[in-house]
Amino acid sequence: MAPSFLASRVTLLALLSATTFYCLYKSRRLKLASREVAFAFRNPKLIYITQTGTSRTLAYRLHKLLVSKGLIFDLVDVKDYEPEDLSKETLVVIVSSTWEDGKPPPIAKFFVDWIEESVNDFRVGALLLSKCKFAVFGVGSGAYEEKFNAVAKGISKNMKALGANEVVQLWEGDVDGGGLGKTIEAWGEKLIGVLKGGVQENGLVACGALEDESDSEYVDVSDDEESLENGEELEVIDLEDLAGKGPSRKSRNVAEVNGAKTDGKKEMVTPVIRKNLEKQGYKIIGSHSGVKLCRWTKSQLRGRGGCYKHSFYGIESHRCMEATPSLACANKCVFCWRHHTNPVGKSWQWKMDDPLEIVNTAIDLHTKMIKQMKGVPGVVEERLSEGLLPRHCALSLVGEPIMYPEINSLVDELHRRRISTFLVTNAQFPDKIKLLKPITQLYVSVDAATKDSLKAVDRPLFGDFWERFLDSLTALREKCQRTVYRLTLVKGWNADDVDGYFKLLSLGKPDFIEIKGVTYCGSTATSKLTMENVPWHSDVKAFSEAVALKSEGVYEVACEHEHSCCVLLARVDKFKINNQWFTWIDYEKFHDLVASGEPFNSSDYMAPTPAWAVYGAVEGGFDPQQARFRKERNHKSNRQSTT
Template identity: 50%
Template sequence: MDAPVETWSSLCAYVMSLWLNRFYIYSCAALGVGLWICIQFLSKAKKQNGDHLPKSNLPQIMLDVPAGEHKNSQINKVHVVGVKIFYGSQTGTAKRFAQILAEAVAFLSLPTEVIDMRDYDPDDCLVDESTSKNVCVFLVATYTDGKPPESAGWFCKWLEETANDFRVSKTYLNGLRYAVFGLGNSLYADCYNTEKELFETTSEEESGSEEGGNANVVVDVEDLGRMMDHMKKAKRERELSEEAAKTGSSQQIPEEDERREMITPALREALTKQGYRLIGSHSGVKLCRWTKAMLRGRGGCYKHTFYGIESHRCMETTPSLACANKCIFCWRHHTNPVGTAWRWKMDQPKMILQEALENHQSLIKQCRGVPGVRGDRLEEGMVVKHCALSLVGEPIMYPEINQFLKLLHHRNISSFLVTNAQFPEEIRNLEPVTQLYVSVDASTRDSLKKIDRPLFKDFWQRFLDSLKALAEKQQRTVYRLTLVKAWNVEELKSYAELVSLGQPDFIEVKGVTYCGESSASSLTMANVPWHEEVVHFVRELVNLLPGYEIACEHEHSNCLLVAHEKFKVRGEWHTWIDYDRFHELVRKYEQSGGIQTFTSADYTAPTPQWAVFGARERGFDPADTRFQRRNRSKDISGC
């Protein structure tokens, strides 16, 4: 009788223990069920993702099977050990793409290795990849003049030399499985993705020499991008067609190059960080550092010294942020867009000018209360008297540039327009400008290509035609020479020939301004000439230019002005501008429908002695106080 009682007591105790700890038991059970549900959900999602991959668009990696055996045997997939991603980058884009690709490959549970071509010796290592089970992906950019970036220079040189070396077997890299992705700007049509083509050409030569030349197939990753573009275009056309069918509209489908805004969200963010006030979809304004300096009585820019502008009343703006060059000394570090023709939505000139003036006045107001700012100049600065169309980009690309200039002159605002000498027809069609500049950054075809990196194939002919068009203008014209040490300071005779071609009224010679380190440029402080070096260059240049003399100097800007002798009246220079007289002449020109013309000699004014070359002040206005800044940080603003 005792045994059943003890068994019953034990069972009761066990049940009681479970009841007392029921909370923990329920929690463990819920956790287990939750984990099981999560595992089932993840497994199902992984399977669905695998099923939804566009397999038809992805290249398949297969075993090298002789052509004759394809009919009688099933093609087997190759086992891939890992993926090696090689990149050659100048500005960091290829490196960034390589890292993104590595992260994507990691999801396939494949080991990846990202390799900088700078640190890789293809002579010793690349041949080993042809026998390995790795897939090699090459991401290479095309930099200046169709050449590879510096980091990939040795790799590409070795590849080209090896492909052309008769001592190296054409099957040297046979078996190498690889993909090539080229980076570059498609606007450089003559050298776009030439480095990618180098990889393809050399590899095809090696693989094509063997019998059954389809053993190694180039997998061009860029083809996937083209396929996606076609798919997107087809999808958009289908959606538009369906929408037109529903509404009964007969409106035609817009072309692929439908006009878009020039300023993208990313570009807007980048330029805003640099201090721009962006206007509409393609314009901008920014406060020049010389405007701020003159507000504080610390002197004006070289235009004040050379031409008598009031720097604190000068607005620096542009109606086109786009440019047709990518100059190595661009102080905007190539954050602005590029193009060879206007292909964006266009804002009206009246709106651009109105918002430019409002934004400029807002920036001037922010100087109120700044230590040293003079009240009289702050009040004067609220009324814009001059406009420097040299902020960034190519203002002459703007289709309504003539209307914009007229609006400036109607407000008695003088115009200083700078062009990069790539649009000769636009120069010929320009209405009168107070002063028209052409940037002459080099004097030979090769040096211009290296320094300006123009987008046009016929850039040199456009450059020469622009100078010829400048010679036809009756108003004031200027050559703007930027000296880059070790790049363009040895071309004196060529510069003299270009001067005879364009016959400018003035020649500004300025040492390049170092704008800090940039992945898009190789310039350093070693490329900035000293002021005395600029003076020496100008002296030698003037000796080759009959009819020209050194007129003015602005040491603080490392700049000199060479003027034609016609501006030297009775032994005194007249490089300054009579702005009131200019506006009077422009009004008569417009009222007469362009019949009553005028020349640069009709609105000159005497140059003060302190601005003349050789004066003790060296171009600094004695009415202001020169301020020497210690440990100054870089400042890339200014015109």
């Protein structure tokens, strides 16, 4: 055999061996890369939001591309996804359409609203989604101009505000431009590059024109992450700082044309205030009222438990409407859930809406919000039907409901519909308390035990705030219906003065004392509270037991709701009969008594408390007929969340 022939065979064999080795090496590298992605991102999700099917088709195309690269995602229709699970996700890719008027498709409204409301609810930590990486591809029509891809943009913005890390910049696909299939595949290739470690580096995220690989840009996200770590606010306006920042002359003129000023009186809700409250989930009624769907209403619609008022008083949380006829308040409390995104004032100085119109609109808006829960994962059909007919009204949103001059007429309208009333006042209007007609249960906020501490906590507008506070407590004693002192404990501010609080009991002699740990609302220029100011449930229990002991048998700890960090003390002589607590309410009996027009008192409409709600029960005040769902919270604190 010729030497040249042998040499060529050896060369060929070497080439084949090298090629085989390279193919095996590359295959192994791809497998390792996919394993690395699978290891880094546990059960990644590809969620699509669709109305006509376009986004679903694009999501399937993207899913096929990802799988071809060894990246296995769960493909999920948004209607089947629980948004509360976002805090547990490590990687989420969303393909989202925008429907009419910049709104999401109806089937995705709960998902989109949940994310937005979480951003604007200061009880939710700014790092709720800090473990989650995400990317969003929007699908919309450029013909809608400023509403183009509004849903996708909103999801991207709000997920970042909750601490999630956007690994590939949002892409706004235009159905009018054509080529969406190729566009999402090009975007998908960029996503794959990031996930496999080939694009993202030094805190920079690749983004830019998808059609031109050489035209990539880099956006530094490190500053955004640092801002979240520092707990900076997310577009929240403090009304104390609004001087000189109100609407322009042009916007004021438009408002006047639309009826913002009548008879020389201005509307309470200015465009700036309206915008801030609507961002927080409020539906504004007329010029000074509001209604909001409580998270506990949503919870009980889904069989996940009711609020503490369900445990203490037997309300049906899924049939409770949260509303107020006055968004204004005379205090600027440090623990205000809404960080003063509402007006303040010492007297009614605004245009006044009709009470019948307020009630009708509140019920209408509340019912519409309940209807929007249809199709939400876990919603019980029977409870949804019941929720469309509210039985209770909590007059306790932001603001001071008792300021509204026609509060008695409004209460009458609610009772005429056999809707119970739970009204909370901040104890600065004693004359209003004296004139108030019978309601189901009247609360007075008792936020501190001394003049100095009350001034520090409530920051009242009135110069004679302390005298007004004491007069309000005294006025409470003259009411024949159920009365409550509501104490919000803030560690380091008002949680130590048991003796001081006890002295205040003799003024109002309330039927009940609710003692609740403050809800963390975030730190701002007007409130420097941190998680260190939030008491544990054990702290609240210890304080409650100390107050009961101090009362020498007048009050005992009757109920608790561990989930809300809340405890109830009740008068023994009224509500404990044969060693059985009667803190619950016979609502039908109450309405019959109101309709009779005859005098009655709190003992006439009480009902027995179930064993699971009684203090010390193993259920901790959680209704055993409900299914407990534990959320993960991520607050910047050295303490661990127990929720």
